[in-house]
Amino acid sequence: QNNSKSNYFSDGITEDLIAKLSVIDELNVISREVSLQYEDTKKPFEEIAIKHDLDNILTGTIIEKKDSIFIQCEFQNIKSDKINWKKEFFGNKNDIIQIQSKIIKQIASSLNLKLNLSERKIINASQFKNFESYNFYLKGNFEFHKNSFQNFDTSINYYNKALQLDPFNSKIYSLISNSYAEMFNLNRNEIYKDLAISASDRAIKINSKYPGGYLSRANILTLLGQL
Numbered sequence: 001q002n003n004s005k006s007n008y009f010s011d012g013i014t015e016d017l018i019a020k021l022s023v024i025d026e027l028n029v030i031s032r033e034v035s036l037q038y039e040d041t042k043k044p045f046e047e048i049a050i051k052h053d054l055d056n057i058l059t060g061t062i063i064e065k066k067d068s069i070f071i072q073c074e075f076q077n078i079k080s081d082k083i084n085w086k087k088e089f090f091g092n093k094n095d096i097i098q099i100q101s102k103i104i105k106q107i108a109s110s111l112n113l114k115l116n117l118s119e120r121k122i123i124n125a126s127q128f129k130n131f132e133s134y135n136f137y138l139k140g141n142f143e144f145h146k147n148s149f150q151n152f153d154t155s156i157n158y159y160n161k162a163l164q165l166d167p168f169n170s171k172i173y174s175l176i177s178n179s180y181a182e183m184f185n186l187n188r189n190e191i192y193k194d195l196a197i198s199a200s201d202r203a204i205k206i207n208s209k210y211p212g213g214y215l216s217r218a219n220i221l222t223l224l225g226q227l
Contacts, residue, residue: 010062011036011145012138013071013100017058020104023122026113030054049078056084058107069093073103075110084110096134097126127171128162136162137172144179149186152179170210173203177216185223196220 014035021029030052038048045057060073071089076082087106089099104123108115115123128134140158143151156179159172166172177199184192197220203213 008139008142012141013062017100020123024119045078055079067093075107093131127169129166133162133165149183152183155179168206170203170207171212173199174212174216178219181220181223
C-alpha cells in the first residue's frame with residue numbers, strides 16, 4: 001500500500017524486495033506480477049496461500065514524507081495463523097536500500113535461514129548513487145510494466161533522467177535495452193532493434209560482471225529469432 005495517488009514507489013519497492021528475496025536459495029518467492037494482483041485485496045490470506053502454495057505472506061504500508069520514508073511490515077505464517085513479526089522501518093529516502101536489506105534479513109532470521117556470502121552481497125548492494133536516480137528508475141519500471149508502446153517510450157525517458165544523475169549505471173542501460181526491444185516487438189522498426197542492441201552493449205561494457213546486460217542482449221536476440 002502507498003499513501004500516494006501513484007503506486008510507482010510502492011510497486012517499485014515491492015519489485016526490488018521480490019528480486020532480492022528470490023536470490024535466497026532456500027526461499028521460493030512468487031513473482032511480482034502475481035503479488036501485485038493482490039495489492040489492496042480483500043481476499044482472505046488463506047485463500048491466496050492455498051492458490052499459490054504459500055507458507056508465509058509479507059504485507060506492508062509505505063508512507064512518503066518529503067525526504068523521509070516510513071515502512072510498516074507484517075510477516076505472517078498462514079498455516080499456523082501466527083504473526084512471525086511486525087515491525088516499523090523509518091529513515092531518509094537515501095537509506096531505502098538499507099531499509100530493504102533490513103526487511104529481508106528480518107525475514108531470513110525469522111525463518112532461521114543462513115545467508116551465504118553471495119546472497120548477502122546482493123541483498124546489501126545498491127547500483128544507484130542517490131535517491132533521485134533510484135526514483136527515476138522506479139518511475140521507469142512503473143511505466144514499462146504497463147506494456148504499451150507509449151509507456152515503453154515513457155519508461156526510456158525516465159531511465160535517461162536516471163542516467164543523467166548516474167551515467168555509468170549498467171542496470172539502467174539494460175532496462176533501456178529491454179524497453180527498446182519491446183518497442184521493436186510491437187512495430188518492427190529497425191531503429192528500435194539497433195537501439196536495444198546498442199544499450200545492451202553499453203551495459204556490458206560498463207560492467208561485464210552484471211548479468212542484466214547479457215539478459216537484455218538475449219532478450220532482443222530472442223525477438224530477432226537469433227537465440
